[in-house]
Amino acid sequence: MVSAGTLTTVQDRGRVGWAHLGVPRAGALDAPAAALANRLVGNPPDAAVLETVLGGLALRNAGPGRWAALTGASTAPTFWWAAGGELRVPVPTYGLRSYVAVAGGIDVDPVLGSRSTDTLAWVGPPRVVDGTSLPLGEPTGAPRPLDVPPARREGALRVLPGPRADWFASLAPLFGSEWVVRPDSDRIGLRLDGPALERVGAGELPSEGMVLGAVQVPPSGRPIVFLADHPPTGGYPVVGVVHPDDLWRCAQVRPGERVRFRGVSTR
Protein backbone atom coordinates (compact mmCIF):
# COMPACT_ATOMS: atom_id res chain seq x y z
CA MET A 1 0.00 0.00 0.00
CA VAL A 2 1.70 3.18 -1.14
CA SER A 3 -1.20 5.55 -0.59
CA ALA A 4 -4.64 4.74 0.82
CA GLY A 5 -6.56 7.57 -0.86
CA THR A 6 -9.71 9.05 0.73
CA LEU A 7 -11.25 5.92 2.26
CA THR A 8 -10.18 2.41 1.36
CA THR A 9 -11.54 -0.71 3.03
CA VAL A 10 -11.46 -4.47 2.48
CA GLN A 11 -14.92 -5.73 1.47
CA ASP A 12 -16.57 -8.97 0.47
CA ARG A 13 -20.25 -9.91 0.42
CA GLY A 14 -20.63 -8.93 4.06
CA ARG A 15 -21.38 -10.42 7.42
CA VAL A 16 -25.00 -11.48 7.14
CA GLY A 17 -26.70 -13.13 10.12
CA TRP A 18 -25.26 -11.19 13.07
CA ALA A 19 -27.68 -8.25 13.25
CA HIS A 20 -29.31 -9.86 16.29
CA LEU A 21 -26.04 -9.32 18.17
CA GLY A 22 -25.80 -5.69 17.02
CA VAL A 23 -23.32 -6.27 14.18
CA PRO A 24 -23.80 -4.35 10.90
CA ARG A 25 -23.67 -6.46 7.74
CA ALA A 26 -20.99 -4.42 5.90
CA GLY A 27 -19.87 -5.67 2.45
CA ALA A 28 -19.17 -3.93 -0.87
CA LEU A 29 -21.58 -1.02 -1.38
CA ASP A 30 -21.67 -1.47 -5.15
CA ALA A 31 -22.04 -5.24 -4.95
CA PRO A 32 -22.43 -5.86 -8.72
CA ALA A 33 -19.18 -3.96 -9.41
CA ALA A 34 -17.30 -5.96 -6.77
CA ALA A 35 -18.72 -9.22 -8.16
CA LEU A 36 -17.65 -8.23 -11.68
CA ALA A 37 -14.10 -7.47 -10.48
CA ASN A 38 -13.87 -10.92 -8.89
CA ARG A 39 -15.16 -12.62 -12.07
CA LEU A 40 -12.66 -10.76 -14.24
CA VAL A 41 -9.68 -12.13 -12.30
CA GLY A 42 -11.10 -15.64 -11.79
CA ASN A 43 -11.97 -15.28 -8.10
CA PRO A 44 -14.92 -16.96 -6.39
CA PRO A 45 -17.80 -14.54 -5.64
CA ASP A 46 -16.99 -14.38 -1.92
CA ALA A 47 -13.37 -13.22 -2.40
CA ALA A 48 -12.44 -9.95 -0.72
CA VAL A 49 -11.63 -6.86 -2.79
CA LEU A 50 -10.63 -3.30 -1.99
CA GLU A 51 -13.29 -0.59 -2.07
CA THR A 52 -11.96 2.93 -2.49
CA VAL A 53 -13.69 6.31 -2.67
CA LEU A 54 -12.75 8.59 -5.61
CA GLY A 55 -9.08 8.35 -6.64
CA GLY A 56 -5.71 8.35 -4.96
CA LEU A 57 -5.34 4.71 -3.97
CA ALA A 58 -1.88 3.46 -4.98
CA LEU A 59 -0.70 -0.11 -4.45
CA ARG A 60 2.63 -1.84 -5.03
CA ASN A 61 2.76 -5.55 -5.73
CA ALA A 62 5.32 -6.90 -3.26
CA GLY A 63 4.87 -10.49 -4.46
CA PRO A 64 4.84 -12.34 -7.79
CA GLY A 65 2.80 -11.05 -10.74
CA ARG A 66 -1.01 -11.46 -10.58
CA TRP A 67 -4.10 -10.75 -12.60
CA ALA A 68 -6.02 -7.73 -11.37
CA ALA A 69 -9.06 -5.69 -12.38
CA LEU A 70 -10.62 -2.35 -11.52
CA THR A 71 -14.39 -1.84 -11.65
CA GLY A 72 -17.04 0.56 -10.38
CA ALA A 73 -16.43 4.29 -10.86
CA SER A 74 -12.92 3.94 -12.37
CA THR A 75 -12.51 0.91 -14.57
CA ALA A 76 -9.64 -1.10 -16.03
CA PRO A 77 -10.49 -4.55 -17.34
CA THR A 78 -8.32 -7.53 -16.45
CA PHE A 79 -4.62 -6.69 -16.61
CA TRP A 80 -1.38 -8.35 -15.53
CA TRP A 81 -0.02 -6.71 -12.40
CA ALA A 82 3.68 -7.43 -12.57
CA ALA A 83 5.88 -8.07 -9.53
CA GLY A 84 6.94 -4.71 -8.08
CA GLY A 85 4.44 -2.90 -10.29
CA GLU A 86 2.37 0.01 -9.05
CA LEU A 87 -1.42 0.14 -9.45
CA ARG A 88 -3.08 3.54 -9.23
CA VAL A 89 -6.80 4.26 -9.10
CA PRO A 90 -7.45 7.47 -11.03
CA VAL A 91 -10.11 9.99 -10.04
CA PRO A 92 -13.25 8.84 -11.85
CA THR A 93 -15.22 11.07 -14.20
CA TYR A 94 -18.51 9.73 -12.84
CA GLY A 95 -19.33 7.80 -9.72
CA LEU A 96 -17.67 7.51 -6.36
CA ARG A 97 -16.50 4.00 -5.47
CA SER A 98 -14.08 1.73 -7.30
CA TYR A 99 -13.17 -1.90 -6.65
CA VAL A 100 -9.76 -3.53 -7.01
CA ALA A 101 -9.80 -7.30 -7.31
CA VAL A 102 -6.56 -9.28 -7.37
CA ALA A 103 -6.38 -12.97 -8.27
CA GLY A 104 -6.51 -14.95 -5.02
CA GLY A 105 -8.40 -12.21 -3.17
CA ILE A 106 -7.36 -10.11 -0.18
CA ASP A 107 -6.61 -12.76 2.44
CA VAL A 108 -6.96 -10.93 5.77
CA ASP A 109 -8.37 -12.98 8.66
CA PRO A 110 -12.16 -13.23 8.50
CA VAL A 111 -14.18 -11.98 11.48
CA LEU A 112 -17.58 -13.66 11.98
CA GLY A 113 -17.25 -15.27 8.58
CA SER A 114 -16.43 -12.13 6.58
CA ARG A 115 -13.38 -10.04 5.63
CA SER A 116 -15.44 -6.85 5.33
CA THR A 117 -14.65 -3.73 7.32
CA ASP A 118 -17.72 -2.25 8.97
CA THR A 119 -17.25 1.48 9.50
CA LEU A 120 -20.03 1.85 12.11
CA ALA A 121 -18.79 -0.48 14.86
CA TRP A 122 -15.42 -1.31 13.24
CA VAL A 123 -15.97 -5.05 13.18
CA GLY A 124 -13.57 -6.70 10.74
CA PRO A 125 -10.14 -5.59 9.48
CA PRO A 126 -9.09 -2.01 10.25
CA ARG A 127 -9.44 0.56 7.48
CA VAL A 128 -6.58 0.58 5.04
CA VAL A 129 -4.04 3.35 5.67
CA ASP A 130 -0.78 4.41 4.02
CA GLY A 131 1.77 1.65 4.49
CA THR A 132 -0.76 -1.13 5.19
CA SER A 133 0.45 -4.48 3.90
CA LEU A 134 -2.29 -6.84 2.72
CA PRO A 135 -1.85 -10.61 2.23
CA LEU A 136 -3.20 -12.23 -0.94
CA GLY A 137 -4.68 -15.70 -1.26
CA GLU A 138 -3.70 -18.36 -3.78
CA PRO A 139 -5.34 -17.79 -7.17
CA THR A 140 -7.90 -20.52 -7.78
CA GLY A 141 -9.30 -19.81 -11.22
CA ALA A 142 -8.25 -18.53 -14.61
CA PRO A 143 -8.96 -14.87 -15.39
CA ARG A 144 -12.06 -14.25 -17.48
CA PRO A 145 -11.40 -10.97 -19.19
CA LEU A 146 -14.52 -11.25 -21.34
CA ASP A 147 -17.62 -10.55 -19.30
CA VAL A 148 -21.02 -9.10 -19.96
CA PRO A 149 -22.00 -7.34 -16.75
CA PRO A 150 -25.72 -6.82 -16.21
CA ALA A 151 -26.99 -3.52 -17.59
CA ARG A 152 -26.76 -0.61 -15.19
CA ARG A 153 -30.29 0.70 -14.73
CA GLU A 154 -30.79 4.46 -14.64
CA GLY A 155 -33.87 6.48 -13.66
CA ALA A 156 -35.65 6.78 -10.33
CA LEU A 157 -34.68 4.48 -7.46
CA ARG A 158 -37.45 1.94 -6.97
CA VAL A 159 -38.90 1.87 -3.46
CA LEU A 160 -40.77 -1.14 -2.07
CA PRO A 161 -43.33 -0.73 0.76
CA GLY A 162 -41.99 -0.08 4.26
CA PRO A 163 -43.44 -0.74 7.72
CA ARG A 164 -44.06 2.83 8.90
CA ALA A 165 -45.46 4.72 5.92
CA ASP A 166 -48.52 5.45 8.10
CA TRP A 167 -46.41 7.73 10.31
CA PHE A 168 -46.49 10.33 7.53
CA ALA A 169 -49.26 12.47 6.13
CA SER A 170 -48.23 11.60 2.59
CA LEU A 171 -45.36 9.99 0.72
CA ALA A 172 -46.05 12.27 -2.25
CA PRO A 173 -43.06 14.51 -1.39
CA LEU A 174 -40.80 11.42 -1.38
CA PHE A 175 -41.84 10.34 -4.84
CA GLY A 176 -42.51 13.77 -6.32
CA SER A 177 -39.27 15.55 -5.47
CA GLU A 178 -35.65 15.62 -6.47
CA TRP A 179 -33.38 14.80 -3.56
CA VAL A 180 -29.88 16.23 -3.29
CA VAL A 181 -27.15 13.90 -2.00
CA ARG A 182 -25.64 15.38 1.14
CA PRO A 183 -21.87 15.48 1.67
CA ASP A 184 -22.14 13.55 4.95
CA SER A 185 -23.36 10.46 3.07
CA ASP A 186 -21.16 7.45 3.74
CA ARG A 187 -21.17 3.64 3.95
CA ILE A 188 -23.82 3.86 6.68
CA GLY A 189 -26.35 5.80 4.69
CA LEU A 190 -27.16 7.98 1.72
CA ARG A 191 -28.31 11.20 3.34
CA LEU A 192 -30.62 13.40 1.30
CA ASP A 193 -31.82 17.00 1.26
CA GLY A 194 -35.20 18.11 -0.01
CA PRO A 195 -38.70 18.92 1.20
CA ALA A 196 -39.27 17.51 4.69
CA LEU A 197 -41.71 14.63 5.01
CA GLU A 198 -44.36 15.60 7.53
CA ARG A 199 -45.25 13.25 10.38
CA VAL A 200 -48.90 12.66 11.24
CA GLY A 201 -48.44 12.69 15.02
CA ALA A 202 -45.83 12.98 17.70
CA GLY A 203 -44.65 9.97 19.62
CA GLU A 204 -41.54 7.85 19.61
CA LEU A 205 -40.99 4.59 17.82
CA PRO A 206 -39.48 1.84 19.96
CA SER A 207 -36.20 0.73 18.41
CA GLU A 208 -36.79 -1.93 15.74
CA GLY A 209 -34.79 -4.05 13.28
CA MET A 210 -33.58 -2.30 10.13
CA VAL A 211 -32.90 -3.78 6.68
CA LEU A 212 -30.40 -2.90 3.96
CA GLY A 213 -31.96 -0.22 1.75
CA ALA A 214 -34.41 1.01 4.41
CA VAL A 215 -35.57 4.57 3.76
CA GLN A 216 -35.54 5.95 7.29
CA VAL A 217 -36.98 9.36 8.11
CA PRO A 218 -35.49 11.07 11.19
CA PRO A 219 -37.23 14.02 12.90
CA SER A 220 -35.77 16.41 10.30
CA GLY A 221 -38.11 14.79 7.75
CA ARG A 222 -35.22 14.24 5.33
CA PRO A 223 -34.72 10.61 4.39
CA ILE A 224 -31.63 8.44 4.80
CA VAL A 225 -31.21 5.30 2.69
CA PHE A 226 -29.51 2.71 4.88
CA LEU A 227 -26.47 1.17 3.21
CA ALA A 228 -24.27 -1.79 4.18
CA ASP A 229 -22.88 -0.39 7.48
CA HIS A 230 -26.30 0.72 8.80
CA PRO A 231 -27.14 0.16 12.48
CA PRO A 232 -29.00 -3.17 12.85
CA THR A 233 -31.74 -1.50 14.91
CA GLY A 234 -33.07 2.05 14.80
CA GLY A 235 -35.74 4.23 16.33
CA TYR A 236 -36.93 6.30 13.37
CA PRO A 237 -39.75 5.21 11.05
CA VAL A 238 -38.95 3.43 7.78
CA VAL A 239 -41.30 4.45 4.96
CA GLY A 240 -39.93 2.16 2.25
CA VAL A 241 -37.06 -0.05 1.13
CA VAL A 242 -34.93 0.68 -1.93
CA HIS A 243 -35.06 -2.19 -4.43
CA PRO A 244 -31.93 -4.35 -3.95
CA ASP A 245 -31.02 -4.01 -7.64
CA ASP A 246 -30.91 -0.21 -7.30
CA LEU A 247 -28.68 -0.07 -4.21
CA TRP A 248 -25.46 0.08 -6.23
CA ARG A 249 -26.49 3.53 -7.44
CA CYS A 250 -26.71 4.75 -3.85
CA ALA A 251 -23.01 3.77 -3.66
CA GLN A 252 -22.09 5.78 -6.74
CA VAL A 253 -24.02 9.08 -6.56
CA ARG A 254 -21.86 11.97 -5.49
CA PRO A 255 -22.66 14.71 -2.99
CA GLY A 256 -24.61 17.42 -4.81
CA GLU A 257 -26.06 15.01 -7.37
CA ARG A 258 -29.81 14.40 -7.41
CA VAL A 259 -31.87 11.25 -7.11
CA ARG A 260 -35.56 10.53 -7.45
CA PHE A 261 -37.67 7.76 -5.96
CA ARG A 262 -40.49 5.78 -7.51
CA GLY A 263 -42.87 3.61 -5.50
CA VAL A 264 -43.28 -0.01 -6.63
CA SER A 265 -45.39 -2.68 -4.97
CA THR A 266 -43.17 -5.63 -5.84
CA ARG A 267 -39.94 -6.54 -7.68
Added chain:
Amino acid sequence: MRTRPVGDRAVLAEVGSPDEAAALAAWLRASGLAADDVVPAARSVLLDGVDPGPATALLAAWPGGTAVRTRRTVEVPVTYDGPDLGLVADRWSVPAEEVVDRHTSLTFTSAFCGFAPGFAYLTGLPEEWWLPRLDDPRPRVPAGAVAIAGEWCGVYPTASPGGWLLLGRTDATLWDPTAEEPALLAPGTQVRFVPA
Protein backbone atom coordinates in the same frame (compact mmCIF):
# COMPACT_ATOMS: atom_id res chain seq x y z
CA MET B 1 -49.77 -9.77 16.54
CA ARG B 2 -49.60 -7.38 13.61
CA THR B 3 -47.19 -7.88 10.72
CA ARG B 4 -45.88 -5.13 8.48
CA PRO B 5 -44.06 -5.32 5.13
CA VAL B 6 -40.37 -4.36 4.96
CA GLY B 7 -39.64 -4.43 1.25
CA ASP B 8 -40.38 -7.81 -0.29
CA ARG B 9 -37.76 -9.90 1.50
CA ALA B 10 -38.53 -9.10 5.14
CA VAL B 11 -41.43 -8.91 7.57
CA LEU B 12 -41.76 -6.97 10.82
CA ALA B 13 -43.86 -8.63 13.55
CA GLU B 14 -45.15 -6.32 16.29
CA VAL B 15 -45.56 -7.69 19.80
CA GLY B 16 -46.47 -6.20 23.18
CA SER B 17 -43.20 -6.28 25.12
CA PRO B 18 -39.45 -6.91 24.88
CA ASP B 19 -39.90 -10.28 26.61
CA GLU B 20 -42.48 -11.31 24.01
CA ALA B 21 -40.08 -10.21 21.27
CA ALA B 22 -37.28 -12.33 22.76
CA ALA B 23 -39.64 -15.31 23.10
CA LEU B 24 -40.92 -14.97 19.52
CA ALA B 25 -37.37 -14.65 18.16
CA ALA B 26 -36.27 -17.79 20.04
CA TRP B 27 -39.37 -19.64 18.80
CA LEU B 28 -38.69 -18.59 15.19
CA ARG B 29 -35.06 -19.76 15.39
CA ALA B 30 -36.16 -23.10 16.83
CA SER B 31 -38.76 -23.46 14.05
CA GLY B 32 -36.03 -23.79 11.44
CA LEU B 33 -37.24 -20.74 9.52
CA ALA B 34 -34.95 -20.04 6.56
CA ALA B 35 -33.88 -16.43 7.15
CA ASP B 36 -30.77 -14.28 6.88
CA ASP B 37 -31.46 -13.06 10.39
CA VAL B 38 -34.13 -12.86 13.09
CA VAL B 39 -33.75 -9.57 14.95
CA PRO B 40 -35.73 -9.03 18.15
CA ALA B 41 -36.10 -5.44 19.38
CA ALA B 42 -38.11 -3.49 21.96
CA ARG B 43 -41.62 -4.26 20.63
CA SER B 44 -40.98 -6.21 17.43
CA VAL B 45 -39.11 -8.96 15.65
CA LEU B 46 -37.66 -8.44 12.18
CA LEU B 47 -37.49 -11.48 9.90
CA ASP B 48 -34.89 -10.46 7.33
CA GLY B 49 -34.17 -12.39 4.14
CA VAL B 50 -37.40 -14.39 4.06
CA ASP B 51 -40.23 -15.10 1.67
CA PRO B 52 -42.96 -12.93 3.25
CA GLY B 53 -45.83 -15.36 2.50
CA PRO B 54 -44.58 -18.44 4.38
CA ALA B 55 -42.97 -16.24 7.06
CA THR B 56 -46.30 -14.52 7.78
CA ALA B 57 -48.05 -17.90 7.90
CA LEU B 58 -45.46 -19.16 10.39
CA LEU B 59 -45.91 -16.05 12.56
CA ALA B 60 -49.66 -16.73 12.71
CA ALA B 61 -48.86 -20.11 14.33
CA TRP B 62 -46.91 -18.55 17.23
CA PRO B 63 -48.63 -19.53 20.50
CA GLY B 64 -47.60 -16.26 22.19
CA GLY B 65 -46.23 -15.72 25.66
CA THR B 66 -42.89 -14.73 27.08
CA ALA B 67 -41.36 -18.10 27.92
CA VAL B 68 -37.86 -18.54 26.47
CA ARG B 69 -36.18 -21.89 26.70
CA THR B 70 -33.07 -20.14 27.91
CA ARG B 71 -29.83 -21.45 26.61
CA ARG B 72 -27.96 -20.39 29.72
CA THR B 73 -27.68 -18.15 32.74
CA VAL B 74 -24.69 -15.85 33.06
CA GLU B 75 -23.33 -14.31 36.26
CA VAL B 76 -21.68 -10.94 35.79
CA PRO B 77 -19.35 -9.81 38.62
CA VAL B 78 -19.71 -6.06 39.27
CA THR B 79 -17.69 -3.55 41.27
CA TYR B 80 -20.40 -1.11 42.39
CA ASP B 81 -18.53 2.21 42.24
CA GLY B 82 -20.37 3.90 39.38
CA PRO B 83 -20.61 7.72 39.30
CA ASP B 84 -24.43 7.61 39.29
CA LEU B 85 -24.86 5.21 42.22
CA GLY B 86 -25.67 8.15 44.56
CA LEU B 87 -28.08 9.67 42.04
CA VAL B 88 -29.96 6.37 41.69
CA ALA B 89 -30.05 5.99 45.49
CA ASP B 90 -31.56 9.50 45.77
CA ARG B 91 -34.21 8.82 43.13
CA TRP B 92 -35.09 5.50 44.73
CA SER B 93 -34.94 7.15 48.23
CA VAL B 94 -32.71 4.41 49.59
CA PRO B 95 -29.06 4.19 50.74
CA ALA B 96 -26.48 3.26 48.08
CA GLU B 97 -26.04 -0.22 49.59
CA GLU B 98 -29.73 -0.87 48.96
CA VAL B 99 -29.25 -0.02 45.27
CA VAL B 100 -26.61 -2.74 45.12
CA ASP B 101 -28.84 -5.19 47.01
CA ARG B 102 -31.74 -4.55 44.65
CA HIS B 103 -29.60 -4.83 41.52
CA THR B 104 -28.03 -8.09 42.64
CA SER B 105 -31.38 -9.56 43.71
CA LEU B 106 -32.91 -9.41 40.25
CA THR B 107 -32.74 -11.88 37.37
CA PHE B 108 -32.55 -10.07 34.05
CA THR B 109 -33.25 -11.40 30.56
CA SER B 110 -31.42 -10.26 27.42
CA ALA B 111 -34.26 -9.15 25.14
CA PHE B 112 -32.18 -7.95 22.22
CA CYS B 113 -28.82 -6.51 21.18
CA GLY B 114 -28.35 -3.17 19.48
CA PHE B 115 -26.49 0.14 19.71
CA ALA B 116 -23.13 -1.68 19.56
CA PRO B 117 -22.02 -5.29 18.95
CA GLY B 118 -22.83 -7.27 22.08
CA PHE B 119 -24.74 -4.45 23.82
CA ALA B 120 -27.74 -6.26 25.31
CA TYR B 121 -30.96 -4.61 26.43
CA LEU B 122 -31.83 -6.45 29.65
CA THR B 123 -35.37 -6.58 31.00
CA GLY B 124 -36.28 -7.39 34.58
CA LEU B 125 -36.13 -4.02 36.34
CA PRO B 126 -39.46 -3.45 38.16
CA GLU B 127 -41.38 -0.51 36.72
CA GLU B 128 -41.30 1.49 39.96
CA TRP B 129 -37.49 1.60 39.67
CA TRP B 130 -37.35 2.90 36.10
CA LEU B 131 -35.39 6.18 35.79
CA PRO B 132 -34.86 8.47 32.80
CA ARG B 133 -31.45 8.62 31.18
CA LEU B 134 -29.14 11.59 31.78
CA ASP B 135 -30.12 14.87 30.11
CA ASP B 136 -26.53 15.26 28.92
CA PRO B 137 -25.03 11.98 27.75
CA ARG B 138 -21.41 11.39 28.70
CA PRO B 139 -19.04 11.68 25.73
CA ARG B 140 -17.29 8.53 26.90
CA VAL B 141 -18.59 5.65 28.99
CA PRO B 142 -15.85 3.07 29.65
CA ALA B 143 -16.07 -0.54 28.48
CA GLY B 144 -17.62 -2.77 31.15
CA ALA B 145 -19.83 -0.02 32.63
CA VAL B 146 -23.01 -1.50 34.17
CA ALA B 147 -25.92 0.89 33.76
CA ILE B 148 -29.68 1.36 33.88
CA ALA B 149 -32.04 3.64 31.91
CA GLY B 150 -35.82 3.51 31.57
CA GLU B 151 -36.98 -0.11 31.57
CA TRP B 152 -33.49 -1.38 30.74
CA CYS B 153 -30.28 -2.54 32.31
CA GLY B 154 -27.17 -2.87 30.15
CA VAL B 155 -23.41 -3.34 30.10
CA TYR B 156 -21.28 -1.32 27.65
CA PRO B 157 -19.12 -3.83 25.71
CA THR B 158 -16.82 -1.10 24.38
CA ALA B 159 -16.15 2.50 25.33
CA SER B 160 -18.72 4.79 23.73
CA PRO B 161 -20.83 7.87 24.36
CA GLY B 162 -23.80 7.09 26.58
CA GLY B 163 -26.55 8.58 28.71
CA TRP B 164 -27.44 5.67 30.98
CA LEU B 165 -26.98 5.82 34.76
CA LEU B 166 -23.74 4.07 35.71
CA LEU B 167 -23.95 1.77 38.73
CA GLY B 168 -20.59 0.02 38.46
CA ARG B 169 -18.24 -1.87 36.19
CA THR B 170 -17.33 -5.42 35.27
CA ASP B 171 -14.20 -7.09 33.91
CA ALA B 172 -16.32 -9.67 32.07
CA THR B 173 -15.71 -9.88 28.32
CA LEU B 174 -19.02 -8.84 26.78
CA TRP B 175 -17.98 -9.10 23.15
CA ASP B 176 -15.41 -11.38 21.52
CA PRO B 177 -15.93 -11.92 17.78
CA THR B 178 -13.52 -14.89 17.82
CA ALA B 179 -15.55 -16.79 20.44
CA GLU B 180 -18.09 -19.46 19.58
CA GLU B 181 -20.75 -17.25 21.17
CA PRO B 182 -19.44 -13.73 20.41
CA ALA B 183 -21.91 -11.92 22.69
CA LEU B 184 -21.87 -12.92 26.36
CA LEU B 185 -25.43 -11.61 26.72
CA ALA B 186 -26.99 -12.87 23.47
CA PRO B 187 -30.80 -12.49 23.24
CA GLY B 188 -32.58 -14.97 25.53
CA THR B 189 -29.69 -15.22 28.02
CA GLN B 190 -30.63 -14.88 31.70
CA VAL B 191 -28.35 -12.55 33.63
CA ARG B 192 -27.58 -12.11 37.31
CA PHE B 193 -25.23 -9.48 38.69
CA VAL B 194 -23.04 -10.42 41.67
CA PRO B 195 -20.69 -8.23 43.74
CA ALA B 196 -17.12 -8.67 42.46
